[in-house]
Amino acid sequence: xxxxxxxxxxxxxxxxxxxxxxxxxxxxxxxxxxxxxxxxxxxxxxxxxxxxxxxxxxxxxxxxxxxxxxxxxxxxxxxxxxxxxxxxxxxxxxxxxxxxxxxxxxxxxxxxxxxxxxxxxxxxxxxxxxxxxxxxxxxxxxxxxxxxxxxxxxxxxxxxxxxxxxxxxxxxxxxxxxxxxxxxxxxxx
Numbered sequence: 001x002x003x004x005x006x007x008x009x010x011x012x013x014x015x016x017x018x019x020x021x022x023x024x025x026x027x028x029x030x031x032x033x034x035x036x037x038x039x040x041x042x043x044x045x046x047x048x049x050x051x052x053x054x055x056x057x058x059x060x061x062x063x064x065x066x067x068x069x070x071x072x073x074x075x076x077x078x079x080x081x082x083x084x085x086x087x088x089x090x091x092x093x094x095x096x097x098x099x100x101x102x103x104x105x106x107x108x109x110x111x112x113x114x115x116x117x118x119x120x121x122x123x124x125x126x127x128x129x130x131x132x133x134x135x136x137x138x139x140x141x142x143x144x145x146x147x148x149x150x151x152x153x154x155x156x157x158x159x160x161x162x163x164x165x166x167x168x169x170x171x172x173x174x175x176x177x178x179x180x181x182x183x184x185x186x187x188x189x
Contacts, residue, residue: 007070011088016158018114019076079124120148
């Protein structure tokens with residue numbers, strides 16, 4: 001696997017979101033051997049089995065195809081009320097169904113997140129990790145990147161301006177590349 005294709009998305013719909021900024025910064029700073037496409041979750045409707053039974057909406061089909069075509073996922077989550085946001089949980093609910101053919105199955109995933117609070121996104125990341133593991137995804141355990149007091153690391157447009165955080169993000173993406181290759185090699189061995 002010389003070139004790793006990653007898909008990055010954030011669990012926030014706000015235009016100037018810190019977490020969308022993390023995904024943009026990761027896409028702009030990918031090390032050699034990695035491409036990272038940014039995906040916007042805004043068009044994915046709330047999960048409803050009646051809707052699913054009638055035929056998945058085009059936005060859900062597109063999201064699943066984007067996951068399927070990626071070698072790995074980079075997910076950035078804010079923390080709302082000590083948990084992951086509904087936008088992100090909803091996206092994982094759609095992508096996980098039906099379980100037997102879910103594009104999340106065996107997919108390498110790295111998790112990160114930024115929050116204005118001092119607690120960063122530890123609880124949201126823990127919930128996201130748990131939900132992703134249940135889908136059969138392979139969540140990378142380390143390194144972790146939790147960013148608190150986000151306003152001091154991002155500008156008013158949600159762009160990452162902190163070089164130390166950018167370096168840590170590049171390290172995280174590089175580790176996801178290595179994790180993806182390791183899992184791929186284990187699968188073919």
